[in-house]
Amino acid sequence: MFSLPVGTIIATSGVFAIVLGLALQSTLNDVFSGIALNLNRLLSVGDWVVLDDDVQGKVVETNWRSTQFLNKTGDLVVVPNSILAKSRITNLSVPDISHGASLTVKMQASVPPKAIEDTMHQVLLGSREILRSPNPSVSITGMSRDCIEVELSFRVPTLLSVAKARNEIFDLIYRHTFAASLPLASDPPAEKTAAGAGKPDFVKSLISLAPIFANLTNDEANALASSAERVLMKQGAVIARKDSTTSALMMLARGVAIVEDGVEDGRIEFARLSPGDVLGERGVLLGSKEVADTKCLTDVTLYQISKGKIAEILRERPAIAEDLAALLLTRTKAEDALHKASSDRASTTVPDLRMRILRLFHL
Incomplete structure (x- = not known):
């Protein structure tokens, strides 16, 4: 066609x-x-x-x-x-967005596995980055003449939380094993300088873990360590009550404590304290009342440092007040974010807090 x-x-x-x-x-x-x-x-x-x-x-x-x-x-x-x-x-987002993670630590085989397990449970109890449900767990996964291998398993809110949680847990492992004199597999054999020994060298090492004492000289740290008084408290005991004013700085040497406020159905958790953490700084340094209760989640060993000993150091070196004020500012802002009724809301700068510290100690 x-x-x-x-x-x-x-x-x-x-x-x-x-x-x-x-x-x-x-x-x-x-x-x-x-x-x-x-x-x-x-x-x-x-x-x-x-x-x-x-x-x-x-x-x-x-x-x-x-x-x-x-x-x-x-x-x-x-x-x-x-x-x-x-x-x-x-x-990883099904059935929910929470994510499971784990890490493994090798400890020297010079201590019973039960002691290691108990310490690692305290590590997990002290973490604020992991979820409480389902319960985190500790498993002894291997043992030889040289080391005991332990696995810590836990869940975090999201996949992006894994790195932050692992970093926090490694820090807590360091602090809790140090406090319990449990050496890592690669460490030399440890001397018995646990919280129960009460040695000044151990207290001085704890002081070195606390940011609030970071800028002390060696002599100042020795003076605090030698004056520290050891206190033992049972699980469930209240270390400091809300609206009370503490008269001594307290440094946790063994165990886990929690800082929280509110009624049972609506508790607000401010912090979990582990070896090296300090409490009572509001009362000692500012003369202020506690904004929450501090309770023992486990049996706890504390070292108390009197207000008088802090005053001696401040008189010799008033510049330390600025370091203390900077740390207090960070803590009070964090508390204010959770607790609207904080009594220190007006103190919003380091100079404000520094002047309050110096006035309290008549410096």
């Missing part, structure tokens, strides 16, 4: 269809894989996932052809749906 070679047209169309099919094969693969992924609802925007090729990130967009992830370094990772459909996907 149009004088066209029908055979040539058919042949050309066939070749074109084959070429087009081959060209679109990858795209069609991605499209149909995207349909399958969306129908199965394996992923949603906002989910944290891990693929079998170690790609890990938060889903920020998914379409018919590809899925985009934002990884932990903030880079955008684009994965074709055809590859995604063939991968093993671990969705």
Whole structure:
């Protein structure tokens, strides 16, 4: 009719269809894989996932052809749906966004495993970054003549919380094992300088852990250590009550304490205290009342440093008042964020607190 070679047209169309099919094969693969992924609802925007090729990130967009992830370094990772459909996907946001984590510590085999287990339970009890439900756990996973291997397992609110929680727990492991004289596997054999020994060298080492004493000279630290009085308190005992004024700085040497306020159904937790932490600074340095109760979560060993001994150091070196004021400012701001009725809301600068400290000590 149009004088066209029908055979040539058919042949050309066939070749074109084959070429087009081959060209679109990858795209069609991605499209149909995207349909399958969306129908199965394996992923949603906002989910944290891990693929079998170690790609890990938060889903920020998914379409018919590809899925985009934002990884932990903030880079955008684009994965074709055809590859995604063939991968093993671990969705860390299902059934909820909390995430399980663990870490392993090796201790010297010179102490009973039970002592190590008890200390590691105190480590987990002292953490504020991990979830309380389900309960964190401690497992002895191995023992030899050289070391005892222990695993700490816990859950955190989100995947992004893992690094912060692990860092906090490693810090608590250092403090609690030091306080209990439990040497790490690579440490030299430890001398018995635990909280029960009451040696000035041990108290001085505790003082070095406390930020509030960071700028003391060696002689000043020795003076505080030699004057410190050891106090033992049972689990559940109240160390300092709300609206009371403490007359001594108290430094935790063993165990875990909690600072909290409110009624039973609505307790506000300010802090969890572990070896090296100090309490009572409001009363001693500012003459202020405690804004919350401080209670023993375990049996606790404290060392008390009298207000008179602090006064001696301040008289010799008043500049320390500025260091104390800076630390107090950080703490009072954190408390104010949780407790609207804090009595120190008017003191909002380091100079304000410094002047209050100096006036209290008549300097």
